[in-house]
Amino acid sequence: MTANVPSESKLLWGWGRTAATRSEVIHAPDAASAADAISDAGPRGVLARGLGRGYGDCAQNAGGTVLDGPSMSGLIDVDLKNGVVTAKAGTSLDDLMRWLVPLGYFVPVTPGTRMVTVGGAIAADIHGKNHHRLGSWCNHVQSFRLLDGHGEVRDITPESDPDIFWATAGGVGLTGVVLDATIAMNPIESSRISVDTDRAPDLDSVMQLMIEGDDDYDYSVAWIDLLAQGASMGRSVLERGRFATLAEVSAEGVDKPLEYSTSQFPAPPDIIPSGMLNRLSIRAFNELWYRKAPVMRRDELKTIEAFFHPLDMISDWNRIYGKRGFLQWQFAIPDESSEVIRRSVERLSASGASSFLAVLKRFGEGNEGHLSFPQKGWTLALDIPAGSGLDRLLDELDELVVEGGGRVYLAKDSRVRPELMPLMYPRLDEWRDVREKLDPNGVFRSDLGRRLGLSG
Ligand SMILES: Cc1cc2nc3c(=O)[nH]c(=O)nc-3n(C[C@H](O)[C@H](O)[C@H](O)COP(=O)(O)OP(=O)(O)OC[C@H]3O[C@@H](n4cnc5c(N)ncnc54)[C@H](O)[C@@H]3O)c2cc1C
Incomplete structure (x- = not known):
């Protein structure tokens, strides 16, 4: 496995604790070691995982590699004047709140648990109790860096690469590994x-x-x-x-x-x-x-x-x-x-x-x-x-x-x-085209992807 980076064989499940599967979990601390994990991946591929708060199997990859999100966490930049934050993808919303609420900012969207990561929030395009007002998480993401299936890092904004941005928003980790993201926060006067x-x-x-x-x-x-x-x-x-x-x-x-x-x-x-x-x-x-x-x-x-x-x-x-x-x-x-x-x-x-x-x-x-x-x-x-x-x-x-x-x-x-997938998600074929471009060899794989025919 990837040199000098800790890894362990581990049974993983979603929050619902059904259908656990075993993977090699790699605690990659930076983009270079995550890229190594991609180039070393075996036939069962690689998947990024956050805090495992997805209920089902979206963050599992039986027999393959899983990149542990929280190994890469922390703030990169905070612009308090404009309320804009850049955080590594494994940073939890819990940490964002702990650091930013006392400074007068709240996350733009929060799910029913704060124990989710920035990467997991993008990959599920999470929603909260304010969707009718502010939409979902990715509506507030200004940019992210994505490690693609070639092991290359891409800087993505909704303006520069709308197809990649929006295929990754809700793309359940199958378009690549989000490394970090810049997000607009919400100003608050009280907590x-x-x-x-x-x-x-x-x-x-x-x-x-x-x-x-x-x-x-x-x-x-x-x-x-x-x-x-x-x-x-x-x-x-x-x-x-x-x-x-x-x-x-x-x-x-x-x-x-x-x-x-x-x-x-x-x-x-x-x-x-x-x-x-x-x-x-x-x-x-x-x-x-x-x-x-x-x-x-x-x-x-x-x-x-x-x-x-x-x-x-x-x-x-x-x-x-x-x-x-x-x-x-x-x-x-x-x-x-x-x-x-x-x-x-x-x-x-x-x-x-x-x-x-x-x-x-x-x-x-x-x-x-x-x-x-x-x-x-x-x-x-x-x-x-x-x-x-x-x-x-x-x-x-x-x-x-x-x-x-x-x-x-x-x-x-x-x-x-x-078979219900294309009926529920009519833009599935468009999504597949973008994924093919980012990951032609199908490196990114998951149990959910195999079950629903989204990945190999
Ligand atoms: C109690 C509870 C309440 C919840 N309430 C809501 C809610 O109100 N609204 C809502 O939208 N969701 C809700 N959820 C679901 C949760 O917000 C999502 O499943 C979220 O994706 C979990 O984030 P995570 O960091 O735990 O990611 P994981 O569960 O570990 O992974 C989720 C997906 O994100 C991908 N992923 C993780 N990190 C990265 C990365 N760096 N790059 C690329 N892909 C990545 C994984 O491959 C996987 O497909 C709730 C979950 C729980 C347990």
Whole structure:
């Protein structure tokens, strides 16, 4: 293997902890050693990996090489006047927040966990609770350096190389290794979010509230109790907000307006039997959570962690599903097919799926990313314990999504049928052409790529 660079044979899985596969993980600290790994790659190729927060197999490469993202992390440049940051691709959003929130900047987009890297954010073109306002991550990326399949470093901007830029945005690591990126941050006056909460008794009410009111908020998310049935089907807690101003937090007696802190409870043990979480225990949790929420509350100040990353408070919470793990099903659907949301919730509620809260968000216009997930309309995401026997139902729901002009999210997928790919992502062939140009020998490979016919 690559001289003088540490490497180890390791079992890797996604956040859902299903289908682990073994790879040679290389801790390449710089572009030159990453390029060596590309030239030394065997027939199973190479893949960049971040913090492994993709749920399925997008960051795995069975029998091949995996480049460990966090081995290359840190800030390269910060322009505080203009709020522009250049960071190595393995830098986590957690670190960006820790460094920049006290200086008055927040990441432009954050997913439901801050434990993702800049490279992973580009490769999944991640979205947050503000897609309807600011779009997805790559809308804020001004440039990146990409190591291609020849081992050459390319400086890419959306203006200089739009095809390469947008094929990499959401390209699940199969167009090359992002080395570093320059990203525009969002100015903030405080680190508190002013949150309005509404409890909605059913799915129609929450969707109506979102249609009518989301445009008035920077961030919006609805948590749906998928176990509620009958008249309560789709009952939800809707949380919407914006960063509070300095005057607002001062009026509330907050003396460190830009303080950023996080807390973490210990991880659950790694010995929880699969199946311990059953419909009854999840129903009890969902019920408690719904009852605890206020029917309506306005202008509550929440910390960044409480509003954006509540799950991060429990380290390795994915272990609660036991050894068998779990999968996440997330789809996007245009407004004109919003009926697919109702039908999915109906069928999942009726199926006995033991699912914690599902997440419903609005999407604004999608961007030019060939495989970027967001498209104007809605997105629904939910966890299901692996082995729940819902494979057939999910296959049927995928078809509903396709008929409605929607798609599932590759960064979370572990099961979609490959023949649906060109229907969900109609620009797939264009993406393949760009990939062919960057990586004619097909060096970049992944388990997801093989499963869906995107790579060898
Ligand atoms: C609790 C939780 C909540 C989440 N919420 C959201 C959400 O709200 N919105 C959302 O969009 N996503 C969400 N996600 C998914 C997550 O944001 C994405 O999967 C993200 O890509 C993970 O980043 P990572 O650094 O862990 O990358 P990994 O999971 O390690 O890799 C993800 C992909 O990025 C590629 N990649 C990583 N680094 C590089 C690089 N340097 N160059 C090229 N390719 C690279 C990998 O090959 C892989 O295809 C959530 C995940 C979790 C666990």
